Amino acid sequence: MRKETEILRPKYYLDKRGHDLFWHFEHGYYPAVVAISFCYLNMLKYEKRAGRKTQDPSEDLKKARTYYDEYVKLLKKREKDEIHDQGLERVLDCSDLKERGKTYLKRLDRIEEDIKSGRAKQ
Structure with a gap:
């Protein structure tokens, strides 16, 4: 078993x-x-x-x-x-992919900055 x-x-x-x-x-x-x-x-x-x-x-x-x-x-x-x-339609929608991509990549940059600077909450 x-x-x-x-x-x-x-x-x-x-x-x-x-x-x-x-x-x-x-x-x-x-x-x-x-x-x-x-x-x-x-x-x-x-x-x-x-x-x-x-x-x-x-x-x-x-x-x-x-x-x-x-x-x-x-x-x-x-x-x-x-x-x-x-919400599946939104996940699969690519009509505004360029704009969402910019927003997401900015968010990743902010997260990286917060981690490196110690501002990230643990």
Whole structure:
């Protein structure tokens, strides 16, 4: 029988309220199909990476299992209509991509400056 999967949720992934990305997925902060796809692709990434980045594959395989567990949880929540795809159109819309790109890249620059200057909140 398979052991219970260890949930790898480091503190550095928590927001100001103590919530990680999985919590945001489970509470509908992102379109369901985006959250489910994110978990699915991370499952594949860690599966493929296992034993290649490091000799010991166990950490990557734990991560793959963690993403698999979240993937299943999200599929079930979507099936029960507890999460939805509202906002998907905005995620996929490229009509203002140039402007959104500028805004996003400025945000990344601001984050980098805040971290380097010590202004970033830990």
